[in-house]
Amino acid sequence: MAGLLTATGAGREIEGSRMRAGVLQPRSRAGWNNCWPGADFAGINITIRVSCMRIVIDTTENAVISADGRHLDLYGKEAFELISHLWLKTSWNQKYSYTFTWLGLPIIQHPEDLVRLQEVIFTLRPDVIIETGVAYGGSLVFCASLLRAMGSKSRVVGIDIKIRPQNRKAIESHELTRYISLIEGDSVGPEAVARAREFVRPGDKVMVILDSNHTKAHVLNELGAYAPLVSPGSYIVATDGIMGLVHDTPRGKPEWDYDNPTQAAREFAACHPEFALEEPKWRFNESELDRTITAWPGAWLKRIR
Numbered sequence: 001m002a003g004l005l006t007a008t009g010a011g012r013e014i015e016g017s018r019m020r021a022g023v024l025q026p027r028s029r030a031g032w033n034n035c036w037p038g039a040d041f042a043g044i045n046i047t048i049r050v051s052c053m054r055i056v057i058d059t060t061e062n063a064v065i066s067a068d069g070r071h072l073d074l075y076g077k078e079a080f081e082l083i084s085h086l087w088l089k090t091s092w093n094q095k096y097s098y099t100f101t102w103l104g105l106p107i108i109q110h111p112e113d114l115v116r117l118q119e120v121i122f123t124l125r126p127d128v129i130i131e132t133g134v135a136y137g138g139s140l141v142f143c144a145s146l147l148r149a150m151g152s153k154s155r156v157v158g159i160d161i162k163i164r165p166q167n168r169k170a171i172e173s174h175e176l177t178r179y180i181s182l183i184e185g186d187s188v189g190p191e192a193v194a195r196a197r198e199f200v201r202p203g204d205k206v207m208v209i210l211d212s213n214h215t216k217a218h219v220l221n222e223l224g225a226y227a228p229l230v231s232p233g234s235y236i237v238a239t240d241g242i243m244g245l246v247h248d249t250p251r252g253k254p255e256w257d258y259d260n261p262t263q264a265a266r267e268f269a270a271c272h273p274e275f276a277l278e279e280p281k282w283r284f285n286e287s288e289l290d291r292t293i294t295a296w297p298g299a300w301l302k303r304i305r
């Protein structure tokens with residue numbers, strides 16, 4: 001079925017389609033459920049308002065019409081980036097990152113972030129990885145699996161304010177548990193920080209991933225507590241800055257616009273010249289693309305001295 005689908009908050013006609021504020025309407029009388037999902041998309045236009053940006057996806061013309069009215073090639077780089085930006089928002093609202101496991105344990109991350117993290121761990125070969133925010137333990141097992149694959153004797157140290165008994169059991173009975181140490185406590189509490197520090201020996205290459213409480217204040221405190229452990233050339237990663245992007249989605253909160261890890265990382269970098277906000281270089285790229293599709297925007301703080 002070929003039809004014309006529109007969604008907008010503008011309340012006016014575009015490309016011959018009738019708009020009503022904020023309502024998705026199939027142009028044909030067949031009804032929305034008949035043409036989505038799984039319908040033949042040939043000949044369908046979709047207009048979507050993203051915050052104050054309207055994107056028109058026109059598969060009849062192979063075009064994306066951007067906010068400033070430019071017609072972009074649907075299969076070009078700019079259209080890809082625009083659609084990816086929107087996809088990030090919708091995927092977050094759908095809890096897409098809550099659908100994966102790593103070697104048996106749930107891991108709450110966007111897949112591209114995991115691949116990029118893997119590239120950094122492989123390049124850096126850290127002696128110690130410290131991660132705040134354990135949840136089910138999938139991200140600890142992810143790091144541990146890389147350490148084993150690299151033949152490394154390094155450790156990953158996970159800190160969580162509450163490690164549920166069933167999660168502790170799953171982590172401690174996992175075949176990679178010998179690479180993992182758990183610390184239960186507030187990640188910015190002096191005991192947890194001191195215990196994490198005990199895993200670091202002089203000269204160790206240390207990397208830190210912050211994935212616990214994502215308020216700006218908490219992340220700033222974590223940066224203050226763990227950044228001194230990070231070795232030159234390595235990173236401390238303030239994950240989940242996607243909060244800033246999704247503050248206006250149904251599951252988001254307005255205050256996330258400014259209260260998020262990206263803001264914390266930015267503020268930290270501004271007063272710590274030994275760190276620079278610097279995305280790791282991709283190890284391989286045979287495309288024209290150069291931007292990570294990430295739930296961790298502005299997350300990577302590299303120790304430069």
Ligand SMILES: C[S@@+](CC[C@H](N)C(=O)[O-])C[C@H]1O[C@@H](n2cnc3c(N)ncnc32)[C@H](O)[C@@H]1O
Nearest residue numbers: 107108133134135139160161186187211212213
């Ligand atoms: C997003 S989950 C971590 C996900 C995990 N890193 C992964 O990739 O699967 C956040 C975790 O942070 C923990 N948390 C929240 N506040 C904390 C705090 N102040 N200190 C330590 N952990 C905290 C929560 O208990 C929760 O398990």
